[in-house]
Amino acid sequence: MQFFFEVLIGGLLSGVMYSLVALGFVLIYKASGVFNFAQGAMVFFAALTFVGITELGVPFGFALILAFGAMILLAIATERVVLRPLVNQPQITLFMATIGLTFLVEGLAQGMWGASVRGLEIPGIQDEPLEWMMENTGIGVSKFDLFAAGVSAVLVVVLALFFNKTRVGRALRAVADDHQAALAIGIPLQDIWRIVWAVAGLVALVAGVMWGARNGVQFALTFVALKALPVLIIGGFTSIPGAIVGGLIIGASEKLGEIYIPPFVQSTFGLETNLGGIEGWFPYVMALLFLLVRPEGLFGEKHIDRV
Amino acid sequence: MNERTIAERITFHDAIETMEVDFSHLTMADTVQVDAFYDEVENRLADTGRRWYFLVVYTDCVIQAQAWERFAERGKGANVAHGLGTVRVGATSQTRDAIREHAGRASFRANIYDTREQAIVALGEMRKRRRDAQTAAEETFLRVENVSLRFGGVKAITEISFEIKRGEISAIIGPNGAGKSSMLNVINGVYRPQEGTVTYLGHPRHQMETHEAAAQGIARTFQNIALFKGMSVLDNLMTGRNLKMKCNFLQQALYWGSAQREELAHRKKVEEIIDFLEIEHIRKTPVGRLPYGLQKRVELGRALAAEPILLLLDEPMAGMNVEEKQDMCRFILDVNDQFGTTILLIEHDMGVVMDISDFVVVLDHGQKIAEGTPNEVRTDPVVIRAYLGTTH
Amino acid sequence: MLYREAGQFKASYKEDQQIFPIRQDRIAIALILAFFYLVVPYFASQYWLQGIMIPVLIFSLAAIGLNILTGYAGQLSLGSAAFMAVGAFAAYNFVLRIPGMPILVAFILAGLCAAAVGMVFGLPSLRIKGFYLAVATLAAQFFIVWALTKFPWFSNNSSSGVITAQKVEILGYAFETPEAKYLLTLAVVTVLALLAKNMVRSSIGRSWMAIRDMDVAAEVIGIRPMHTKLMAFAVSSFYCGVAGALYAYTYLGTVEPEGFNLDLSFKILFMVIIGGVGSIMGSFLGAAFIVLLPIFLNVAMHALGGWVPQGISSNLELIVFGGLIIFFLIVEPHGLARLWQIGKEKLRLWPFPH
Ligand SMILES: Nc1ncnc2c1ncn2[C@@H]1O[C@H](COP(=O)(O)OP(=O)(O)OP(=O)(O)O)[C@@H](O)[C@H]1O
């Protein structure tokens, strides 16, 4: 049982990471209706840029700011080069364009900073079990994971405040509902897109730094980021709470699944082979099954096409 | 056999569509008599070309087993046995049993009455019930009953009932957001109403799949043009005929023999529609490149390609200039005239509605506020108020 | 005035419904076929045949498969490579386990296996659209590769799922030289391309496009979405499956599940986008383009000499691919196929551009 909880908590905490990536998707999808496949590449780009800058001897905090600056530039360039020429195109075209963007951004990131795996240290936070928790319950919970969860929580609160309390934030929400209404607020659509992509860039940066600190900054990050897709399906494409809850569900179930399902299948069918490594597809298949039951996601609204 | 010939024993009652055979005081002992009788009956029936009830009077009649056998044999393939019901009168209880058995073997329904008069009354009633059922089926070409439709909290339609007749042009009018499009969408299964039934061609239904409506002969155009933008005019119309194409995909992949013949046959049909709508010059053009008015026309063509029984048109003339509107009016009237298609349309242009429709339903805020002929509706104060209330 | 439609009046609908209604097109196609069947095998080097022509043909077939699904039926898929893997492994097992199995039959059966698997993963398309579906196909991508790696039965107990294709023999003739393999591949691809072209110009193709362009309207005219979409998944996966079998048997000889990864799926998607969404011809152009581009980049880099830093070339490839995708989507959404057509139209007017 102790082991079960350890796996569960570990899974939930790594799910926080998925949530962070999914959050970036949701922000962009809500404001521009674009399904940004490149969010994972942006995470990679942000992490690599950040590491690259720190390697030049820039202190941690300042490097963060510079990396955020790079994400803002990326947002502006994306709006200008990809989104503006494709405005009013079918969603699927924009989606494919973001696949192109994925390759472009990955190529750029590695071209600028090299393709080797880098370590990333967050000062003062180690990936070791929390002592009192270990002593009292025997369950090992990584300090680092807790820290990551805390940062994510803060990020979500900040975003919520931004969307609900600031003028720009409200405009962003209006855009999500109705482009015409947003124009009436007096903020050009292009600015809104830039801002939203920049915010998504910030989220990508936070996610990238967290992931990087945990597993090293490497190309595999982009695959991990793909897992945000099943998260979105479970949570619904337009819901921030959905992204969070979906991330936790995926994180927990994939870790529990990995531990319990392969041995179970092996013993039931008397197989000798090791069936491990189901993490690679388990979230996607779960999302599929989920789709069959509730296509609009946990928090999404049911929608009937208007004709 | 006694003095009357068989021909003399047969009388037709046109009013109740019944053929009366009088077997009174007759003894039937052999098959020859039965054959003679059946030959005569078949002769007489062949001339009429209709189906008749069959009334047989058995007063003091004796039919022997051998004759019954023959009756059963002849009765099987004969017109008579396919009749709508057989009534026999004045038989002894022995005869009744024989009749029942015989009816069973020749598989038709036998009702037995005590007197000839009773039988005629009963037949009259049966006849009337049948006719009523028939006319009912015809009259409820399309009946909408207590239909309600909600989207989340929005009530698009509230308890609407109306009926339209076969062969007519009916119109739904009402201010913006009144629920007109939603009504059409309910009729052809695009939206599923929470409550109510739609009876089409005598079949009531609550909810249905959209493609089922198409299979039942309902075609449709949309308020916002819903053509297949990536395809040419010709392909759009050909797609309209998809339900009529029977070749499977393997035959299509080979494009040989039957698949090719089928394609050509449908191409011909589609060309007729192209001629009818006067769009020959654009048949190969991708529809996305056509001006709005022509797109509307192509959309009508796609619906017509399915050879529908009921055609639903959602604002077919919206956004057109006067000339285009006139063309479209002409097409709609022609479709109704030439193909006998029943049409239900939504239109904002009152002039057009009054000109071409036989019957008008007025909706406002999801409710029916009036219905009737164009003239009745035009002068209805409730309608006038609804229109003034929203357009100003 | 080489290429003129004028004067060619169609006397019947039958003539108008031909696969290539314009006479010059028919001549051109005949010339192209003659070139690839007769000229290429004699004059192309071994490297060209084995390293370029065969993969281009195989990828063309896969691209046709994806084009049927994405270009014609509008259902996005990121799992084409996985369906190729199903085809490759199925063909291997049919030949391995059924003695005397003719290779062409094994290819067809392999395609059918892929079709069945494709339909299973296509089921969610009934309830979801667009990028939701992308996720479903990602599930196929990851699951299939995993399963082929993890269950040794599929690869006859070889380590990490590597299989080596058996000899290709038809009626006693062994296809061993690059020329023979090339011709076999070419024959399979020509036939399947022709069938695909026929399908997309018939009722089934129109149903696919109708679902793609406006699904509600399609349903309203009686097209059953479930049937139509599953059909697209099946046919598309069949094509990918056969392509996968060819990939193992006439191209690489030895393949492993990991070779059919997400990257390959993306490559096939790029072939479709760049070649032309919704065009059989475009699938060929796109495949050729994507196969040749890295080779061209490499050559260009070498021409530039040592000036280009190491490691840049693979990144350059990423950047160029990504950039081209965006470029094509913006500037020419119908891809190379459209350019081809514009070229023809120019030719049609030449030398009098009015
Ligand atoms: N698919 C849908 N989802 C949510 N609400 C809908 C949908 N379709 C219609 N509605 C709502 O139902 C109500 C009736 O809409 P409907 O389109 O039927 O009106 P209409 O009479 O056709 O108006 P118009 O003249 O503008 O076409 C409106 O309030 C509309 O917003």
Ligand SMILES: [Mg+2]
């Ligand atoms: Mg409407």
